[in-house]
Amino acid sequence: xxxxxxxxxxxxxxxxxxxxxxxxxxxxxxxxxxxxxxxxxxxxxxxxxxxxxxxxxxxxxxxxxxxxxxxxxxxxxxxxxxxxxxxxxxxxxxxxxxxxxxxxxxxxxxxxxxxxxxxxx
Amino acid sequence: xxxxxxxxxxxxxxxxxxxxxxxxxxxxxxxxxxxxxxxxxxxxxxxxxxxxxxxxxxxxxxxxxxxxxxxxxxxxxxxxxxxxxxxxxxxxxxxxxxxxxxxxxxxxxxxxxxxxxxxxxxxxxxxxxxxxxxxxxxxxxxxxxxxxxxxxxxxxxxxxxxxxxxxxxxxxxxxxxxxxxxxxxxxxxxxxxxxxxxxxxxxxxxxxxxxxxxxxxxxxxxxxxxxxxxxxxxxxxxxxxxxxxxxxxxxxxxxxxxxxxxxxxxxxxxxxxxxxxxxxxxxxxxxxxxxxxxxxxxxxxxxxxxxxxxxxxxxxxxxxxxxxxxxxxxxxxxxxxxxxxxxxxxxxxxxxxxxxxxxxxxxxxxxxxxxxxxxxxxxxxxxxxxxxxxxxxxxxxxxxxxxxxxxxxxxxxxxxxxxxxxxxxxxxxxxxxxxxxxxxxxxxxxxxxxxxxxxxxxxxxxxxxxxxxxxxxxxxxxxxxxxxxxxxxxxxxxxxxxxxxxxxxxxxxxxxxxxxxxxxxxxxxxxxxxxxxxxxxxxxxxxxxxxxxxxxxxxxxxxxxxxxxxxxxxxxxxxxxxxxxxxxxxxxxxxxxxxx
Numbered sequence: 001x002x003x004x005x006x007x008x009x010x011x012x013x014x015x016x017x018x019x020x021x022x023x024x025x026x027x028x029x030x031x032x033x034x035x036x037x038x039x040x041x042x043x044x045x046x047x048x049x050x051x052x053x054x055x056x057x058x059x060x061x062x063x064x065x066x067x068x069x070x071x072x073x074x075x076x077x078x079x080x081x082x083x084x085x086x087x088x089x090x091x092x093x094x095x096x097x098x099x100x101x102x103x104x105x106x107x108x109x110x111x112x113x114x115x116x117x118x119x120x121x
Numbered sequence: 122x123x124x125x126x127x128x129x130x131x132x133x134x135x136x137x138x139x140x141x142x143x144x145x146x147x148x149x150x151x152x153x154x155x156x157x158x159x160x161x162x163x164x165x166x167x168x169x170x171x172x173x174x175x176x177x178x179x180x181x182x183x184x185x186x187x188x189x190x191x192x193x194x195x196x197x198x199x200x201x202x203x204x205x206x207x208x209x210x211x212x213x214x215x216x217x218x219x220x221x222x223x224x225x226x227x228x229x230x231x232x233x234x235x236x237x238x239x240x241x242x243x244x245x246x247x248x249x250x251x252x253x254x255x256x257x258x259x260x261x262x263x264x265x266x267x268x269x270x271x272x273x274x275x276x277x278x279x280x281x282x283x284x285x286x287x288x289x290x291x292x293x294x295x296x297x298x299x300x301x302x303x304x305x306x307x308x309x310x311x312x313x314x315x316x317x318x319x320x321x322x323x324x325x326x327x328x329x330x331x332x333x334x335x336x337x338x339x340x341x342x343x344x345x346x347x348x349x350x351x352x353x354x355x356x357x358x359x360x361x362x363x364x365x366x367x368x369x370x371x372x373x374x375x376x377x378x379x380x381x382x383x384x385x386x387x388x389x390x391x392x393x394x395x396x397x398x399x400x401x402x403x404x405x406x407x408x409x410x411x412x413x414x415x416x417x418x419x420x421x422x423x424x425x426x427x428x429x430x431x432x433x434x435x436x437x438x439x440x441x442x443x444x445x446x447x448x449x450x451x452x453x454x455x456x457x458x459x460x461x462x463x464x465x466x467x468x469x470x471x472x473x474x475x476x477x478x479x480x481x482x483x484x485x486x487x488x489x490x491x492x493x494x495x496x497x498x499x500x501x502x503x504x505x506x507x508x509x510x511x512x513x514x515x516x517x518x519x520x521x522x523x524x525x526x527x528x529x530x531x532x533x534x535x536x537x538x539x540x541x542x543x544x545x546x547x548x549x550x551x552x553x554x555x556x557x558x559x560x561x562x563x564x565x566x567x568x569x570x571x572x573x574x575x576x577x578x579x580x581x582x583x584x585x586x587x588x589x590x591x592x593x594x595x596x597x598x599x600x601x602x603x604x605x606x607x608x609x610x611x612x613x614x615x616x617x618x619x620x621x622x623x624x625x626x627x628x629x630x631x632x633x634x635x636x637x638x639x640x641x642x643x644x645x646x647x648x649x650x651x652x653x654x655x656x657x658x659x660x661x662x663x664x665x666x667x668x669x670x671x672x673x674x675x676x677x678x679x680x681x682x683x684x685x686x687x688x689x690x691x692x693x694x695x696x697x698x699x700x701x702x703x704x705x706x707x708x709x710x711x712x713x714x715x716x717x
Contacts, residue, residue: 001378012254034207
């Protein structure tokens with residue numbers, strides 16, 4: 001890696017910013033329910049699918065967080081998407097194969113995937 | 122593209138946390154994460170110092186920003202299983218406010234951090250100090266890039282406009298210093314970073330070098346460009362092995378990528394940096410002694426003028442600044458002088474890092490805007506005095522500084538008001554003392570230090586500090602006479618007047634300042650043979666009162682057999698034999714032993 005100009009420096013900065021984005025306030029949040037119920041219903045594979053999808057699309061300014069049980073155990077795995085300034089949307093019974101559409105439709109383009117929605121806050 | 126790590130676990134790898142065991146936490150975390158096949162989704166990062174060293178080892182988990190304190194390798198399982206797998210915060214490892222004992226989950230809500238303004242320390246604890254990418258990701262080298270697009274004179278003007286003053290002690294305006302070196306005509310000039318941090322209790326420079334080494338290199342390179350130098354030295358004491366290791370690593374990375382070396386960022390500007398390891402002599406923090414040491418000679422000061430700006434290292438114009446000063450430069454260049462100048466007071470701009478030590482709850486580093494009061498630093502940030510004891514004084518500025526008593530707690534902290542109060546900013550070491558600290562003993566401690574560190578060149582400093590120390594020893598032993606106080610004052614005056622460098626000129630300060638504010642303690646030692654704080658062993662005695670039930674425990678625990686008495690009758694201490702260790706008092710179940 002050679003940095004020959006200010007442009008080179010800025011390119012590296014953009015890349016580096018995305019690798020440390022988890023440490024800053026970032027735009028969109030994806031929150032996966034990881035209580036015992038969520039884990040038993042397969043939240044880990046859903047979370048892995050989310051991380052893969054984000055990496056595949058090279059998305060920036062997204063943070064993936066976990067939360068505990070919120071009581072709707074029969075609907076687990078639950079995934080919430082919070083876009084800045086918009087309502088928090090909860091998806092239920094999420095399977096790994098649902099992840100690409102949630103990410104591309106809602107997270108990227110802001111169109112809620114109504115079939116999977118269980119609640120809006 | 123690298124897979125997004127959903128969580129980052131930041132483990133402090135500064136000297137403080139390393140010595141309390143953080144080195145064992147990182148491998149334990151990695152191993153556990155691998156076992157859970159989460160190695161790629163959770164990133165473990167070793168960072169520099171977060172400042173709250175008292176509570177180390179510190180671990181912060183992002184994106185939530187949960188702050189865990191005093192983490193042990195055995196806690197790693199719980200952090201991984203509960204927090205990283207299930208998203209449940211491990212309550213028992215959270216920080217508790219010392220004043221209220223409230224649990225605080227998040228980094229930004231802790232009162233230790235809330236009043237701070239981290240400018241020079243912005244990256245410390247938040248980036249991996251061994252990664253150039255992370256530094257660049259935090260806007261690193263942007264300031265150098267901007268400087269190189271300006272004329273050198275404009276860079277000097279920008280630093281002048283910021284109002285930055287030397288953070289190493291004297292507080293000389295940095296821009297003006299740069300201008301002097303810039304104006305000196307010579308084909309070779311040097312830039313030196315003074316990292317010979319020597320004040321007892323000060324460790325801010327070490328933390329910057331360990332936590333954010335590239336920032337110092339960037340600051341030096343900007344300086345090099347501004348003053349017209351192509352070569353820099355960092356004079357760092359060999360007692361800072363981690364700082365030196367990280368600096369070497371940072372220099373190698375910067376050279377490899379072309380951020381140091383020839384034709385930096387295509388501007389035609391060349392700059393290289395060397396490290397010179399010092400042996401840790403206090404006097405080598407004095408600029409002329411420091412340069413003598415780099416040249417391979419004995420570290421002794423020489424008279425000024427000529428000032429280093431005209432004749433410094435190997436006779437060439439040289440600009441010397443302290444680590445913290447250089448650490449402020451990149452952000453000043455990047456954000457412009459006006460932000461920096463908007464912080465602080467009229468004459469003292471920006472922020473200052475203070476090292477909090479002594480009798481204080483939150484031992485560590487705090488960066489605050491100039492003009493803050495000592496009370497805010499000690500009580501709001503430092504969390505007050507432990508064990509419900511009463512505040513007595515705070516020593517600021519190291520061996521060259523002075524003490525501030527309780528009535529000056531609301532003094533605005535800036536260069537001028539500290540000098541006026543008989544102390545000085547110095548490097549920013551704050552040693553907090555409570556009611557059990559004897560101020561004569563404190564003065565003796567600092568005199569012992571300067572006496573030891575005097576290079577011996579000037580007689581008043583070499584002999585004078587020794588004589589002053591003898592007098593202080595005498596007073597602490599209860600053998601002082603009434604002439605001793607005027608004698609101390611007269612010696613202090615001669616030493617200040619007759620010494621070449623700041624070490625001698627300021628060595629008597631701890632004595633003068635304690636005499637000024639705590640003269641009654643000196644007088645109690647001399648006239649009443651009494652140490653009011655009960656700290657000078659020669660002046661305290663232990664007595665057994667009538668409350669003694671004759672259990673004999675004290676007799677058993679006394680290491681010198683000074684206690685005698687029959688079972689079930691009041692015992693007595695032979696004061697001649699007693700070594701005042703206090704073991705009997707600690708052991709007595711009836712609180713029958715008094716110190717007086």
